[in-house]
Amino acid sequence: MKKFRRHLLISAFCALSSAAILPVQAQATYPTKAVTITTAFAAGSGPDAVLRQVSDKLSKLWNQPVLVNNKPGGGGFIAMDSVQRLPADGYNLLQLDSEHLAAVPYLYKSKNFVTLNTFDPVAPLFRTPFFIAVSTESKWQSLKDLVADAKSSPGKVSFGSWGIGSPGHLGGEEIELLSSVDMTHVAFREVSQLYTGVATGDIQWAFASIPSSAGVFKSGKIRYLAIAAPKRAPQMPNVPTAAEAGGPKGLDVNSFVVLVAPKGLPADVTARINADVQKVMADPDIKARYNTFAFEALNWSPDEIRKQAEIKSKTYGKLVARKNISLE
Template sequence: MNARFALAAIAAAIISAPVLAQSTDYPTKPVTIVTPFAAGSGPDAVLRLISDKLAKLWNQRVVIDNKPGGAGFIAIEQATRAAPDGYTLLQLDSEHLAALPHLYKSRNFKPLQTFDPVASLFRTPFFVAVPTDSKWKSMSDMINEAKAKPDALSYGSWGIGSPGHLGAQQLEAMAGGLRMQHVPYKEVSQLYASVGAGDIAWAFASIPSSAGIYKAGKLRYIAVAAPKRVPQMPDVPTIGEAGGPKGLEVNSFVSLVAPKGVPAAIKAKINADMGKVIADPEIRARFDTFAFEPLAWSPEEIARNVEAKSKVYGELVVRGNISLD
């Protein structure tokens, strides 16, 4: 009996040795991170800063491969063709992971069956931005006018199914069934220029995406869709504090995933090393500039947050009868 146990232990050690070696040695060659975000965009800029830190930590090149377009599917499809060995990673935001399956049902995209969550990067909150000369001083002002004028008020977003669109759908539902007109834009810069000019009444906005128009004095924030105020904008109340529905959160988080089947030891190493990079003072300072919240989630926590957001988005897509098929 003892001999059999000894043989089993030896066999297990032999089988596990390659996995342990992979973990210890990884990476032994350049790592590619595919991203659906265009070069020069906010997520791309952050990814490049992070990749520089990873390259120094790993003593290997980390190559950023920008594949924008196709609602993210160009990058997604490229990553799915890669080997599940940890040498090809994919940067996705929570909308790619949680909204695309509901918006493009015909594609049968099942993110958590296609990819393994590996590491989290950051989460960004969204503010309610209005023209500087808007008569609205609070969410109560907006909601009262929207109730008095159904389908009359317009809001903009950076695309159908974006957090700006689905967040407004959630606001409508939680504020008692408001009805407002959605105006999608192709360019984020054009969206906030239109808010500043008063072409549309309001839009959800992150600090980096609306900073130029904000600094030019053409728009202001009347609330943030977060559970607490953002340190970078301490005078801006939460939506609940400003007379809107309590509990309304509109945010987006960015993560790294890998083709399904990456060895557990390699996933654990990438996650741990990314945690070290996210804790770097230079990275933290850059995140603070944008009001990005650093995240150090485990793969399991990423999956749980994706599933929770997917449930909310699924309900909002049905409510708004939204489809991009």
């Protein structure tokens, strides 16, 4: 009997020891097969370009294929629907931006869909600031001039964006709220049409990232009045901040892009992916791409991603409710 009890104790100890090292083993062996990253962005877009470069670096680091699957459209739901029911094992990831995380629940109220109740944050990719772009022929020389015109002629100043609920749209709503003005929003189907519209004066201004507006900017057809951020961009040091340009203080319009996974991803796999994504983002090639686009590399943990999404959510909730904005 003593031998039997001793055998049971040894067996129990071995079982507990094995369980204790399972996370370490999982972390050490992941991934053992191809990883697919679905993206809500179109091929050739800024987020897609970064994702493909990061995926290539991850593939080399992991010695496994990392595949990119573009599923744009539908406010992000085409991509989200295709991933949300897949196994939460780290082999099915999804690229979304802060608007998918924080604005979608307000824009599609009847769906009763809260993005971060369905997906777990995994790793950050970048944050991009937005500039206020006008035609080179515009009479406005500062953001102060733009706001003054909007105040003197309610509803007459027009601004464009790449879609209802986009940062370009909600950023304009934020300027209205902070400056107590009323402007007219025009949504475009194509980003190229948006900045052509600004260049020709069909619309008077729009938010723009460096990659999305580079062609029109370099051709001399648009210029930037300000950057909607607390500090100037090193890539555009002569462009003042919104506050420096006489605009509303505290204006900070940006979007961040992250990787998420179906709910329930094991913590050790999450930690592995987060660490490895940040490792490849330190690569000189990735740093150079980020510098070209004025993208800011982020070192957020999954908890920090959730925290930042909640901060965005509070802002977007107010802006959407203010004009009852909806995509339904």
